[in-house]
Amino acid sequence: MNLLEIKNLKLDFGSGAEALRAVDGVSLAIGAGETVCLVGESGCGKTVTALSIARLVPAPPANYVGGEILLYGTDVLKMSGEALRNIRGGVVSYIFQEPGAALNPVFRVGNQIKESLKLHKPEKANDDEVIRLLKLVGIPAPESRIRNYPFEMSGGMQQRVMIAMALASEPKLLVADEPTTALDVTIQAQILELLHELKQRLGMAILLITHNLGIVGDMADRVAVMYAGQIVELSPAKELLRRTLHPYTKALMASVPKLRGDADRLSAIPGNVPRIGNFPPGCRFAPRCPIAKPECSKEIPELVEVETGRWVRCPFWK
Amino acid sequence: MVGGVILIALYLVALFAGFIAPYGYERQDRDRFFHPPTWPRLAGFHLAVPRYEQLPGNFNYRAVPGDLKPIHFLVQGDKYKLFGLIPATIHLFGTGDVNYPVYPLGTDQFGRDVLSRLLCGSQISLSIGVVGILLSFTFGMIIGGISGYFSGTTDTVIMRLCELVMSIPALYLIISLRAAFPPGMSSAQVYAMIIVILSFIGWASMARVIRGMTLSLREQQFVLAARALGQSHLRVIVRHILPNTFSYVIVAATLSVPYYILGEVVLSFLGVGIQEPNASWGNMLTAAQNTEILRNFPWLLAPGAAIFVTVLAFNFLGDGLRDAADTKSL
């Protein structure tokens, strides 16, 4: 049984006539110890999908209208409140984009970590364990850092603290929602390296959400590309980097500025990402797609496995 | 927007107060002190008012059943000046017969019609609020703009002054300011004095906020652009920076008018504002302080209800404006 199986998840905001579909039939599986990257631009629904794994999206205004999310075979969307609280932290842990905003500003760092421990591993809820965790994430002089407040730390350190807090409960799956976007480039590299190392040591699965294709190569086993609430390509990372299939992924790769080679014009994808509620008919990428044909706008193409382990939502992927 | 509608209605009524009121605000009916409200009844197709007779005891009146006089519209009555300029004698309604007075809200301790005084008083109470706000906010905006724009010593001095004024609890400051004026003044002078006093309270907090906004607006590109085009400091402040604060100022002004109205009410209530025989909602309430009077003649609280409605309307309007401004800035 897979650690995580998202099956055809459909999520609306609002209900009735004004319902806006943010996640439209997303299916994704993650096995133990696997690292999956969820890639896409802002507004494509990746954060909401990730938050749904622990049902963290506030339920009004959100509305789960279809699909299941199976964690070790049990559907999260149907879990009781108590079961939900158990898996949060216990099975799935999160780290967020802005560590400064995700840490409570009025409590000391050590206390916040201990709080998590008290809940999931009460026998280890002491300062020694906190120090061990801080060491694990590479914070120097952890004994004094315990008594710090979040604002007394740099961005990179705050992020490490958040990782420590997430690891305290020994989760099987770590969901990292754009963990490095708010950090400097050099710190980014450090944090990614830390995540990689932790994954090796602890055997955790990681769902890494990002809009930066650059980090996919280093981190991911598999990659899922999302556009306008749907997955448009799903494939092992190395294969994706070697040869992309979906026009959107191709365009994304092409738009990454290259430092070497001829200095061409920056190639940007023309047009704008459609906002939820304003999706075009048929294939949602068609208006911006360089190889779009008239039949693309008639029906939404299915996600089809075209080679082993490689899925594409485009009939013209060749 | 309910607030806006109510307010427009109120101010229109105030404008035409002399006309709408059945009697002049000074007119005393010496036979009828503390008369209860004369409820009109239906007589045929007209609203009619009964005759009241006085019973033994203090200020006891009872309607004589069957003895009615119809109320006509547009009757002749006491002299007044419409809009303070045009002499007129036509009133909106009345019976035209002295023995059948129309006192929809009863009379006060001097036999004066409460409704008439309420309407005439509304002219003062409502206008003071608006004029006071205009004065103090204009002043506050300019001072705040100057302070934030120039910074340095000017800023420090002005801010210290603001802090000084704001440290004194409002009513204590009002009374101190009142003490600076001689006790006996003409009603026009009193009116002006109240406006000046109230303005003095409000400018400080407005200046502070505008100064804060100016400090940040000052750094923006369009200010630099304006200066690069050779515009003088004052022009930049007035024409470029201040207009950007308008959305805040309008909301703040609308929500502050009630305090100004209440300031005048309190001053008049304590006897140091609008003086008798002029009517103001404040000095009409002074009589209600006596609990005996209050128990027996509760209609004297009518001005309090009027103030409540006005404040409520301003708050509605202000809240509505604030919501509108917020959605715009989102």
Add this chain to the structure above:
Amino acid sequence: MWSYLGKRLLHLIPLLLGVSLLTFLLMSLAPGDFFTALSQNPQISPETIARLKAQFHLDRPWYVQYFYWFKSVLHGDFGYSLAYKIPATSLIVGRVGNTFLLSFFAMVIAWVIAVPLGIWAAVKKDSWVDRGCSLVAFLGLSIPEILLALLALWFAAATGWFPVGGAQSPLHDLMSPAQQFWDRAHHLILPALVLAAADWAGIMRQMRSNLLDTLRAEYVTAARARGLGEGWVVWKHALRNAINPLLTIFGYSLAALLSGAFIVENIMAWPGLGRLTMEAFFAKDSYLVVDCVVMATALLVIGNFMADLLLAWSDPRIRLK
């Protein structure tokens, strides 16, 4: 933090000085003084009046008067009340105590009612509880204090459950200590309720909006993501942060309270600073008026300072920067 607070404390002194100067100046602008009324009295000779004036420095220009006043204040002596013919200090101390009592209890009542209601309204956003609270708060914000005080008087007179004004009954000194305590409390209830009624609405609205803002913060989602129960998240994480901005409006609340106390004292005959100010005003007892205004300002400023202390203690970001 201590240096910051120390600086603020030092700040107070020139502030109070400035206030006293301003008030003195204002009082001196009006023609006539305490003895104007006396000089109308044919029985009192002009020489007596001249002598009295000289004794109280009222024949000198205002800045000289101020100098003498200031000097005596430095010695803890607030001068002499011309109207009451007793040293002003004892008069003021008693009245300040009463105003403080009234304001303090009103504040406690207002906050004890407003904060839980605000929390409840925020947690049950858009329910009938929330809407009901908002409506009542809106009405409460709009009702003028004068009207409320008058209605309270009427209520007291009509039902006879509460005394109509005053701080103690005429027989107070003849009562036993226990009775005296109840007597004072009984007199305090209605004025404190009236004062609190005007204040609570703003606090409730602010608490509700603060809590709603905090509940949207990322650290709340992060806390939920760690598996913490909803109640725990609200109480420990969200509330703790929502309280801080509330302390900043404490200052405005206190200012409104002191102004409100002025009205309530005068209408309900509560012998506090506000009532004394009016009495002194009518008697043209300028020294006393200045004393009152300075005391009221001091109350407000010290109250603000306490709020700053509280905020510094509560918010580590302020404490350590």
